[in-house]
Amino acid sequence: MQAHASEEQIRGVCQKIESLGYRAHPIPGAERTAIGITGNQGEVEPGTLEEMPGVQEVIRVTKPYKLVSRDIKEDNTVIRFPGSTATIGGAALAIMAGPCAIENREQAFTVAERVARAGAQFFRGGAYKPRTSPYSFQGLGEEGLRIMAQIRDQFGLRIVTEAIDNESLELVEEYADIIQIGARNMQNFSLLRRAGRARKPVMVKRGMSATLEELLMAAEYVMSEGNYNVILCERGVRTFADHTRNTLDLSIVPAVQRLSHLPIVVDPSHGTGKRNKVTPLSRAAVAVGADGLMVEVHHEPDKALSDGVQSLYPEQFEELMAQVRQIAPVVGRAIPRLDQAIGPLSKAGTSARSLS
């Protein structure tokens, strides 16, 4: 649409598209609104649409992913959260940290307090865990979600947690701020569609053997249902390398940013599987231009019920933050100031560091 197109003109074009039997996706940008058209089998006859008031041009997107593509929206998508200054995809880096799994209230609160103090704006943690073994800890379920909601109230952190099926997605949508779709579910198309009907942002993690195009198509599934707040996450892929759990493919970051307007964050925890590699790869992820990081942190990793070996100690996470704070400005990014209103350090948190 033209930059000055009115709401009414945008609505009119959407109605026209729907009357032709297609689906209209109005996607506001910084300058102007683009209206994506999906559901067409062949080429859409541009004639009728091009003549409508407010229409700038009709562009054919030839790539298999349409709504995800930069062809439809040139400027980066910035995801915002009501009642919070946290963003994903803007100039500020989005830092998500927390344990692999929510194990109990005390564990979750202890870690949350430490990561909030270090400057994270998002708290991660699984309430539903997709485990390789059916005998491993599967997560606390709704109880875990309730604990996370209390953490949001207490520390002002936004909550990121995984939905493993349609049933858990109902609950995750209710409690969380970001619905995570895990690597193992990246091509669970019915789950992606359900996430596309949710009213919360969705983070899609790259499958262990997914190509860039497959990752973008997974995001397209979510967007095709009308949810345009999608975040991509690189978490490593399987290769012959056996010195790490996965091979963290940082080259996908600039590749995604060339093709898509969606933000991409990097998870160096699952990406390496080894605590001593998380900070170096976090530095590299920020340097390569990632929109954020997702890092596993545990105050007692030796006792963690999952992924202890790749979890940072809170002190290590503080050091990681200090380092990425210095790297970020080199690539035109920043980490928001530590301005969260957190009261005095509770007994649960150990090292008393004052807020700067």
Ligand code: PEP
């Ligand atoms: C996670 O982030 O908790 C997780 C299970 O990651 P992935 O889906 O990337 O394995």
Ligand code: MN
């Ligand atoms: Mn984990």
